[in-house]
Amino acid sequence: MEKGYLIAPERLITDDFIVRCYFPGDGPLLAEAQNASYEHLKTFMAWAKPHTTEEEAEQRAREWRAHYLLADDFGLGIFSPDEKRLLGSAGFHLRGVSLDHKSAEIGMWMRADVTGQGLGTAVLRALLDWxxxxxxxxxxxxxxxxxxxxxxxxxxKAGMQLEGVLRAHRLVDGVRRDTFCFAMLRELRVTS
Ligand SMILES: CC(C)(COP(=O)(O)OP(=O)(O)OC[C@H]1O[C@@H](n2cnc3c(N)ncnc32)[C@H](O)[C@@H]1OP(=O)(O)O)[C@@H](O)C(=O)NCCC(=O)NCCS
Structure with a gap:
Protein backbone atom coordinates (compact mmCIF):
# COMPACT_ATOMS: atom_id res chain seq x y z
CA MET A 1 0.00 0.00 0.00
CA GLU A 2 1.14 3.54 -0.71
CA LYS A 3 2.71 5.36 2.20
CA GLY A 4 0.42 8.33 1.64
CA TYR A 5 1.04 11.96 2.45
CA LEU A 6 -0.86 14.57 4.41
CA ILE A 7 -0.54 18.32 4.57
CA ALA A 8 -1.44 18.24 8.23
CA PRO A 9 -3.27 20.96 10.12
CA GLU A 10 -0.75 22.79 12.30
CA ARG A 11 -2.68 24.72 14.94
CA LEU A 12 -5.78 24.43 17.11
CA ILE A 13 -6.66 27.53 19.13
CA THR A 14 -9.02 27.45 22.10
CA ASP A 15 -9.64 29.95 24.91
CA ASP A 16 -7.58 27.90 27.38
CA PHE A 17 -4.75 26.43 25.31
CA ILE A 18 -3.18 26.19 21.89
CA VAL A 19 -2.25 22.84 20.37
CA ARG A 20 0.29 23.10 17.59
CA CYS A 21 3.15 21.29 15.91
CA TYR A 22 6.61 21.86 17.34
CA PHE A 23 8.96 24.33 15.71
CA PRO A 24 12.69 24.98 16.00
CA GLY A 25 13.09 27.18 19.08
CA ASP A 26 10.62 25.25 21.27
CA GLY A 27 13.45 23.38 23.05
CA PRO A 28 13.72 25.62 26.15
CA LEU A 29 9.95 25.50 26.85
CA LEU A 30 9.93 21.73 26.36
CA ALA A 31 12.93 21.20 28.65
CA GLU A 32 11.41 23.41 31.35
CA ALA A 33 8.09 21.52 31.30
CA GLN A 34 9.73 18.09 31.38
CA ASN A 35 12.15 19.05 34.14
CA ALA A 36 9.31 20.49 36.26
CA SER A 37 7.35 17.25 35.81
CA TYR A 38 9.87 14.41 36.15
CA GLU A 39 8.41 12.89 39.34
CA HIS A 40 4.93 13.07 37.84
CA LEU A 41 5.98 11.53 34.51
CA LYS A 42 8.45 8.86 35.51
CA THR A 43 5.97 6.07 36.42
CA PHE A 44 4.24 5.83 33.05
CA MET A 45 6.47 7.69 30.60
CA ALA A 46 9.42 5.41 29.83
CA TRP A 47 11.39 8.24 28.21
CA ALA A 48 11.26 10.52 31.27
CA LYS A 49 14.58 11.39 32.88
CA PRO A 50 15.55 13.60 35.84
CA HIS A 51 17.05 16.33 33.70
CA THR A 52 16.71 17.22 30.04
CA THR A 53 18.98 19.93 28.63
CA GLU A 54 17.61 22.66 26.40
CA GLU A 55 19.80 21.31 23.58
CA GLU A 56 18.34 17.81 23.91
CA ALA A 57 14.80 19.19 23.93
CA GLU A 58 15.56 21.44 20.96
CA GLN A 59 16.80 18.43 19.01
CA ARG A 60 13.58 16.59 19.89
CA ALA A 61 11.42 19.56 18.80
CA ARG A 62 13.24 19.65 15.46
CA GLU A 63 12.85 15.89 15.00
CA TRP A 64 9.11 16.23 15.64
CA ARG A 65 8.91 19.06 13.11
CA ALA A 66 10.72 16.90 10.55
CA HIS A 67 8.35 13.96 11.11
CA TYR A 68 5.38 16.33 10.86
CA LEU A 69 6.51 17.51 7.44
CA LEU A 70 7.24 13.94 6.34
CA ALA A 71 3.73 13.05 7.56
CA ASP A 72 4.87 9.94 9.39
CA ASP A 73 4.28 11.10 13.00
CA PHE A 74 2.49 14.14 14.39
CA GLY A 75 3.85 15.39 17.72
CA LEU A 76 1.99 18.36 19.16
CA GLY A 77 2.84 20.83 21.90
CA ILE A 78 0.10 22.06 24.24
CA PHE A 79 0.79 25.71 24.98
CA SER A 80 -0.71 28.42 27.14
CA PRO A 81 -2.74 30.93 25.09
CA ASP A 82 0.25 33.32 24.92
CA GLU A 83 2.54 30.38 23.94
CA LYS A 84 5.01 31.33 26.66
CA ARG A 85 4.50 28.11 28.62
CA LEU A 86 4.34 24.49 27.55
CA LEU A 87 1.38 22.90 29.37
CA GLY A 88 2.00 19.43 28.00
CA SER A 89 2.57 17.42 24.91
CA ALA A 90 0.43 15.19 22.72
CA GLY A 91 0.38 13.66 19.30
CA PHE A 92 -1.37 11.66 16.66
CA HIS A 93 0.93 8.67 16.29
CA LEU A 94 0.82 6.16 13.45
CA ARG A 95 2.75 3.51 15.41
CA GLY A 96 3.93 1.79 12.25
CA VAL A 97 0.55 1.81 10.49
CA SER A 98 0.36 3.52 7.09
CA LEU A 99 -1.34 6.89 6.92
CA ASP A 100 -3.76 5.41 4.40
CA HIS A 101 -5.50 3.52 7.20
CA LYS A 102 -6.64 6.82 8.74
CA SER A 103 -6.04 5.36 12.18
CA ALA A 104 -3.89 6.99 14.84
CA GLU A 105 -3.13 6.67 18.54
CA ILE A 106 -3.31 9.76 20.70
CA GLY A 107 -0.54 10.16 23.27
CA MET A 108 -0.50 12.86 25.91
CA TRP A 109 1.18 14.12 29.06
CA MET A 110 0.43 17.29 30.99
CA ARG A 111 2.93 19.19 33.11
CA ALA A 112 2.62 18.36 36.81
CA ASP A 113 1.36 21.71 38.07
CA VAL A 114 -1.66 21.83 35.76
CA THR A 115 -2.96 18.30 36.34
CA GLY A 116 -6.15 17.50 38.22
CA GLN A 117 -7.94 20.64 36.98
CA GLY A 118 -9.77 19.16 34.02
CA LEU A 119 -7.25 20.36 31.45
CA GLY A 120 -6.16 16.89 30.28
CA THR A 121 -9.78 15.94 29.58
CA ALA A 122 -10.38 19.25 27.79
CA VAL A 123 -7.31 18.74 25.59
CA LEU A 124 -8.27 15.16 24.76
CA ARG A 125 -11.81 16.24 23.84
CA ALA A 126 -10.34 18.99 21.64
CA LEU A 127 -7.95 16.52 19.96
CA LEU A 128 -10.82 14.14 19.21
CA ASP A 129 -12.95 16.93 17.81
CA TRP A 130 -10.08 18.34 15.74
CA LYS A 157 -14.48 11.32 30.40
CA ALA A 158 -13.64 12.31 26.82
CA GLY A 159 -16.13 9.73 25.58
CA MET A 160 -13.72 7.05 24.34
CA GLN A 161 -14.85 3.46 24.55
CA LEU A 162 -12.89 0.74 26.35
CA GLU A 163 -12.47 -1.91 23.67
CA GLY A 164 -10.47 -4.39 25.68
CA VAL A 165 -7.52 -5.15 27.89
CA LEU A 166 -4.31 -6.66 26.56
CA ARG A 167 -3.41 -8.77 29.56
CA ALA A 168 0.27 -8.91 30.57
CA HIS A 169 1.02 -6.99 27.38
CA ARG A 170 4.21 -5.19 28.39
CA LEU A 171 7.17 -5.89 30.61
CA VAL A 172 7.78 -2.87 32.84
CA ASP A 173 10.63 -3.05 35.36
CA GLY A 174 10.44 -6.83 35.32
CA VAL A 175 6.66 -7.00 35.90
CA ARG A 176 4.09 -7.83 33.20
CA ARG A 177 1.49 -5.04 32.90
CA ASP A 178 -1.93 -4.88 31.28
CA THR A 179 -2.64 -2.34 28.54
CA PHE A 180 -6.11 -0.75 28.46
CA CYS A 181 -7.26 0.03 24.89
CA PHE A 182 -9.73 2.85 24.34
CA ALA A 183 -10.87 4.24 21.00
CA MET A 184 -13.38 6.49 19.31
CA LEU A 185 -14.60 6.07 15.74
CA ARG A 186 -15.50 8.99 13.52
CA GLU A 187 -18.79 7.36 12.53
CA LEU A 188 -19.77 6.70 16.14
CA ARG A 189 -18.34 9.89 17.51
CA VAL A 190 -19.61 11.11 20.83
CA THR A 191 -19.35 14.84 21.34
CA SER A 192 -19.26 15.62 25.04
C1 LIG B 1 -3.26 11.45 32.27
C2 LIG B 1 -3.13 12.97 32.32
C3 LIG B 1 -2.77 13.49 30.93
C4 LIG B 1 -4.49 13.56 32.74
O1 LIG B 1 -4.37 14.99 32.76
P1 LIG B 1 -5.17 15.86 33.85
O2 LIG B 1 -5.04 17.28 33.43
O3 LIG B 1 -4.74 15.51 35.21
O4 LIG B 1 -6.65 15.34 33.61
P2 LIG B 1 -8.00 15.86 34.32
O5 LIG B 1 -7.71 16.93 35.30
O6 LIG B 1 -8.94 16.18 33.21
O7 LIG B 1 -8.48 14.57 35.14
C5 LIG B 1 -9.05 13.47 34.51
C6 LIG B 1 -9.58 12.50 35.54
O8 LIG B 1 -8.49 11.74 36.11
C7 LIG B 1 -8.62 11.75 37.52
N1 LIG B 1 -7.32 11.59 38.13
C8 LIG B 1 -6.28 12.43 38.08
N2 LIG B 1 -5.23 11.94 38.76
C9 LIG B 1 -5.64 10.73 39.24
C10 LIG B 1 -5.03 9.70 40.01
N3 LIG B 1 -3.74 9.82 40.40
N4 LIG B 1 -5.75 8.61 40.34
C11 LIG B 1 -7.03 8.47 39.92
N5 LIG B 1 -7.66 9.40 39.16
C12 LIG B 1 -6.97 10.51 38.84
C13 LIG B 1 -9.24 13.08 37.81
O9 LIG B 1 -9.79 13.10 39.11
C14 LIG B 1 -10.28 13.17 36.71
O10 LIG B 1 -11.42 12.38 36.98
P3 LIG B 1 -12.73 12.96 37.75
O11 LIG B 1 -13.13 14.20 37.03
O12 LIG B 1 -13.72 11.85 37.64
O13 LIG B 1 -12.32 13.26 39.15
C15 LIG B 1 -2.08 13.42 33.36
O14 LIG B 1 -2.40 12.88 34.61
C16 LIG B 1 -0.66 13.06 33.01
O15 LIG B 1 0.04 13.82 32.35
N6 LIG B 1 -0.19 11.89 33.52
C17 LIG B 1 1.21 11.48 33.30
C18 LIG B 1 1.46 11.07 31.86
C19 LIG B 1 0.47 10.01 31.44
O16 LIG B 1 0.26 9.05 32.15
N7 LIG B 1 -0.10 10.20 30.24
C20 LIG B 1 -1.08 9.28 29.68
C21 LIG B 1 -0.38 8.18 29.00
S1 LIG B 1 -1.52 7.02 28.31
Missing amino acids: GFTAWPWERLAWHCDGRNLASRRTAE
Whole structure:
Protein backbone atom coordinates (compact mmCIF):
# COMPACT_ATOMS: atom_id res chain seq x y z
CA MET A 1 0.00 0.00 0.00
CA GLU A 2 1.14 3.54 -0.71
CA LYS A 3 2.71 5.36 2.20
CA GLY A 4 0.42 8.33 1.64
CA TYR A 5 1.04 11.96 2.45
CA LEU A 6 -0.86 14.57 4.41
CA ILE A 7 -0.54 18.32 4.57
CA ALA A 8 -1.44 18.24 8.23
CA PRO A 9 -3.27 20.96 10.12
CA GLU A 10 -0.75 22.79 12.30
CA ARG A 11 -2.68 24.72 14.94
CA LEU A 12 -5.78 24.43 17.11
CA ILE A 13 -6.66 27.53 19.13
CA THR A 14 -9.02 27.45 22.10
CA ASP A 15 -9.64 29.95 24.91
CA ASP A 16 -7.58 27.90 27.38
CA PHE A 17 -4.75 26.43 25.31
CA ILE A 18 -3.18 26.19 21.89
CA VAL A 19 -2.25 22.84 20.37
CA ARG A 20 0.29 23.10 17.59
CA CYS A 21 3.15 21.29 15.91
CA TYR A 22 6.61 21.86 17.34
CA PHE A 23 8.96 24.33 15.71
CA PRO A 24 12.69 24.98 16.00
CA GLY A 25 13.09 27.18 19.08
CA ASP A 26 10.62 25.25 21.27
CA GLY A 27 13.45 23.38 23.05
CA PRO A 28 13.72 25.62 26.15
CA LEU A 29 9.95 25.50 26.85
CA LEU A 30 9.93 21.73 26.36
CA ALA A 31 12.93 21.20 28.65
CA GLU A 32 11.41 23.41 31.35
CA ALA A 33 8.09 21.52 31.30
CA GLN A 34 9.73 18.09 31.38
CA ASN A 35 12.15 19.05 34.14
CA ALA A 36 9.31 20.49 36.26
CA SER A 37 7.35 17.25 35.81
CA TYR A 38 9.87 14.41 36.15
CA GLU A 39 8.41 12.89 39.34
CA HIS A 40 4.93 13.07 37.84
CA LEU A 41 5.98 11.53 34.51
CA LYS A 42 8.45 8.86 35.51
CA THR A 43 5.97 6.07 36.42
CA PHE A 44 4.24 5.83 33.05
CA MET A 45 6.47 7.69 30.60
CA ALA A 46 9.42 5.41 29.83
CA TRP A 47 11.39 8.24 28.21
CA ALA A 48 11.26 10.52 31.27
CA LYS A 49 14.58 11.39 32.88
CA PRO A 50 15.55 13.60 35.84
CA HIS A 51 17.05 16.33 33.70
CA THR A 52 16.71 17.22 30.04
CA THR A 53 18.98 19.93 28.63
CA GLU A 54 17.61 22.66 26.40
CA GLU A 55 19.80 21.31 23.58
CA GLU A 56 18.34 17.81 23.91
CA ALA A 57 14.80 19.19 23.93
CA GLU A 58 15.56 21.44 20.96
CA GLN A 59 16.80 18.43 19.01
CA ARG A 60 13.58 16.59 19.89
CA ALA A 61 11.42 19.56 18.80
CA ARG A 62 13.24 19.65 15.46
CA GLU A 63 12.85 15.89 15.00
CA TRP A 64 9.11 16.23 15.64
CA ARG A 65 8.91 19.06 13.11
CA ALA A 66 10.72 16.90 10.55
CA HIS A 67 8.35 13.96 11.11
CA TYR A 68 5.38 16.33 10.86
CA LEU A 69 6.51 17.51 7.44
CA LEU A 70 7.24 13.94 6.34
CA ALA A 71 3.73 13.05 7.56
CA ASP A 72 4.87 9.94 9.39
CA ASP A 73 4.28 11.10 13.00
CA PHE A 74 2.49 14.14 14.39
CA GLY A 75 3.85 15.39 17.72
CA LEU A 76 1.99 18.36 19.16
CA GLY A 77 2.84 20.83 21.90
CA ILE A 78 0.10 22.06 24.24
CA PHE A 79 0.79 25.71 24.98
CA SER A 80 -0.71 28.42 27.14
CA PRO A 81 -2.74 30.93 25.09
CA ASP A 82 0.25 33.32 24.92
CA GLU A 83 2.54 30.38 23.94
CA LYS A 84 5.01 31.33 26.66
CA ARG A 85 4.50 28.11 28.62
CA LEU A 86 4.34 24.49 27.55
CA LEU A 87 1.38 22.90 29.37
CA GLY A 88 2.00 19.43 28.00
CA SER A 89 2.57 17.42 24.91
CA ALA A 90 0.43 15.19 22.72
CA GLY A 91 0.38 13.66 19.30
CA PHE A 92 -1.37 11.66 16.66
CA HIS A 93 0.93 8.67 16.29
CA LEU A 94 0.82 6.16 13.45
CA ARG A 95 2.75 3.51 15.41
CA GLY A 96 3.93 1.79 12.25
CA VAL A 97 0.55 1.81 10.49
CA SER A 98 0.36 3.52 7.09
CA LEU A 99 -1.34 6.89 6.92
CA ASP A 100 -3.76 5.41 4.40
CA HIS A 101 -5.50 3.52 7.20
CA LYS A 102 -6.64 6.82 8.74
CA SER A 103 -6.04 5.36 12.18
CA ALA A 104 -3.89 6.99 14.84
CA GLU A 105 -3.13 6.67 18.54
CA ILE A 106 -3.31 9.76 20.70
CA GLY A 107 -0.54 10.16 23.27
CA MET A 108 -0.50 12.86 25.91
CA TRP A 109 1.18 14.12 29.06
CA MET A 110 0.43 17.29 30.99
CA ARG A 111 2.93 19.19 33.11
CA ALA A 112 2.62 18.36 36.81
CA ASP A 113 1.36 21.71 38.07
CA VAL A 114 -1.66 21.83 35.76
CA THR A 115 -2.96 18.30 36.34
CA GLY A 116 -6.15 17.50 38.22
CA GLN A 117 -7.94 20.64 36.98
CA GLY A 118 -9.77 19.16 34.02
CA LEU A 119 -7.25 20.36 31.45
CA GLY A 120 -6.16 16.89 30.28
CA THR A 121 -9.78 15.94 29.58
CA ALA A 122 -10.38 19.25 27.79
CA VAL A 123 -7.31 18.74 25.59
CA LEU A 124 -8.27 15.16 24.76
CA ARG A 125 -11.81 16.24 23.84
CA ALA A 126 -10.34 18.99 21.64
CA LEU A 127 -7.95 16.52 19.96
CA LEU A 128 -10.82 14.14 19.21
CA ASP A 129 -12.95 16.93 17.81
CA TRP A 130 -10.08 18.34 15.74
CA GLY A 131 -8.95 14.86 14.67
CA PHE A 132 -12.39 13.98 13.29
CA THR A 133 -12.97 17.31 11.56
CA ALA A 134 -9.73 18.90 10.29
CA TRP A 135 -7.78 15.60 10.07
CA PRO A 136 -8.63 12.49 8.04
CA TRP A 137 -8.73 10.10 11.03
CA GLU A 138 -11.51 7.52 11.05
CA ARG A 139 -10.29 5.90 14.25
CA LEU A 140 -8.46 7.41 17.20
CA ALA A 141 -7.10 5.18 19.95
CA TRP A 142 -5.75 5.72 23.47
CA HIS A 143 -3.63 3.03 25.13
CA CYS A 144 -2.51 3.11 28.73
CA ASP A 145 -1.06 0.99 31.50
CA GLY A 146 -3.90 -0.50 33.55
CA ARG A 147 -2.45 1.07 36.71
CA ASN A 148 -2.72 4.55 35.18
CA LEU A 149 -6.07 5.52 36.69
CA ALA A 150 -5.78 9.18 35.66
CA SER A 151 -5.23 8.18 32.03
CA ARG A 152 -8.08 5.67 32.03
CA ARG A 153 -10.42 8.21 33.58
CA THR A 154 -9.36 10.92 31.11
CA ALA A 155 -10.21 8.64 28.15
CA GLU A 156 -13.56 7.69 29.68
CA LYS A 157 -14.48 11.32 30.40
CA ALA A 158 -13.64 12.31 26.82
CA GLY A 159 -16.13 9.73 25.58
CA MET A 160 -13.72 7.05 24.34
CA GLN A 161 -14.85 3.46 24.55
CA LEU A 162 -12.89 0.74 26.35
CA GLU A 163 -12.47 -1.91 23.67
CA GLY A 164 -10.47 -4.39 25.68
CA VAL A 165 -7.52 -5.15 27.89
CA LEU A 166 -4.31 -6.66 26.56
CA ARG A 167 -3.41 -8.77 29.56
CA ALA A 168 0.27 -8.91 30.57
CA HIS A 169 1.02 -6.99 27.38
CA ARG A 170 4.21 -5.19 28.39
CA LEU A 171 7.17 -5.89 30.61
CA VAL A 172 7.78 -2.87 32.84
CA ASP A 173 10.63 -3.05 35.36
CA GLY A 174 10.44 -6.83 35.32
CA VAL A 175 6.66 -7.00 35.90
CA ARG A 176 4.09 -7.83 33.20
CA ARG A 177 1.49 -5.04 32.90
CA ASP A 178 -1.93 -4.88 31.28
CA THR A 179 -2.64 -2.34 28.54
CA PHE A 180 -6.11 -0.75 28.46
CA CYS A 181 -7.26 0.03 24.89
CA PHE A 182 -9.73 2.85 24.34
CA ALA A 183 -10.87 4.24 21.00
CA MET A 184 -13.38 6.49 19.31
CA LEU A 185 -14.60 6.07 15.74
CA ARG A 186 -15.50 8.99 13.52
CA GLU A 187 -18.79 7.36 12.53
CA LEU A 188 -19.77 6.70 16.14
CA ARG A 189 -18.34 9.89 17.51
CA VAL A 190 -19.61 11.11 20.83
CA THR A 191 -19.35 14.84 21.34
CA SER A 192 -19.26 15.62 25.04
C1 LIG B 1 -3.26 11.45 32.27
C2 LIG B 1 -3.13 12.97 32.32
C3 LIG B 1 -2.77 13.49 30.93
C4 LIG B 1 -4.49 13.56 32.74
O1 LIG B 1 -4.37 14.99 32.76
P1 LIG B 1 -5.17 15.86 33.85
O2 LIG B 1 -5.04 17.28 33.43
O3 LIG B 1 -4.74 15.51 35.21
O4 LIG B 1 -6.65 15.34 33.61
P2 LIG B 1 -8.00 15.86 34.32
O5 LIG B 1 -7.71 16.93 35.30
O6 LIG B 1 -8.94 16.18 33.21
O7 LIG B 1 -8.48 14.57 35.14
C5 LIG B 1 -9.05 13.47 34.51
C6 LIG B 1 -9.58 12.50 35.54
O8 LIG B 1 -8.49 11.74 36.11
C7 LIG B 1 -8.62 11.75 37.52
N1 LIG B 1 -7.32 11.59 38.13
C8 LIG B 1 -6.28 12.43 38.08
N2 LIG B 1 -5.23 11.94 38.76
C9 LIG B 1 -5.64 10.73 39.24
C10 LIG B 1 -5.03 9.70 40.01
N3 LIG B 1 -3.74 9.82 40.40
N4 LIG B 1 -5.75 8.61 40.34
C11 LIG B 1 -7.03 8.47 39.92
N5 LIG B 1 -7.66 9.40 39.16
C12 LIG B 1 -6.97 10.51 38.84
C13 LIG B 1 -9.24 13.08 37.81
O9 LIG B 1 -9.79 13.10 39.11
C14 LIG B 1 -10.28 13.17 36.71
O10 LIG B 1 -11.42 12.38 36.98
P3 LIG B 1 -12.73 12.96 37.75
O11 LIG B 1 -13.13 14.20 37.03
O12 LIG B 1 -13.72 11.85 37.64
O13 LIG B 1 -12.32 13.26 39.15
C15 LIG B 1 -2.08 13.42 33.36
O14 LIG B 1 -2.40 12.88 34.61
C16 LIG B 1 -0.66 13.06 33.01
O15 LIG B 1 0.04 13.82 32.35
N6 LIG B 1 -0.19 11.89 33.52
C17 LIG B 1 1.21 11.48 33.30
C18 LIG B 1 1.46 11.07 31.86
C19 LIG B 1 0.47 10.01 31.44
O16 LIG B 1 0.26 9.05 32.15
N7 LIG B 1 -0.10 10.20 30.24
C20 LIG B 1 -1.08 9.28 29.68
C21 LIG B 1 -0.38 8.18 29.00
S1 LIG B 1 -1.52 7.02 28.31
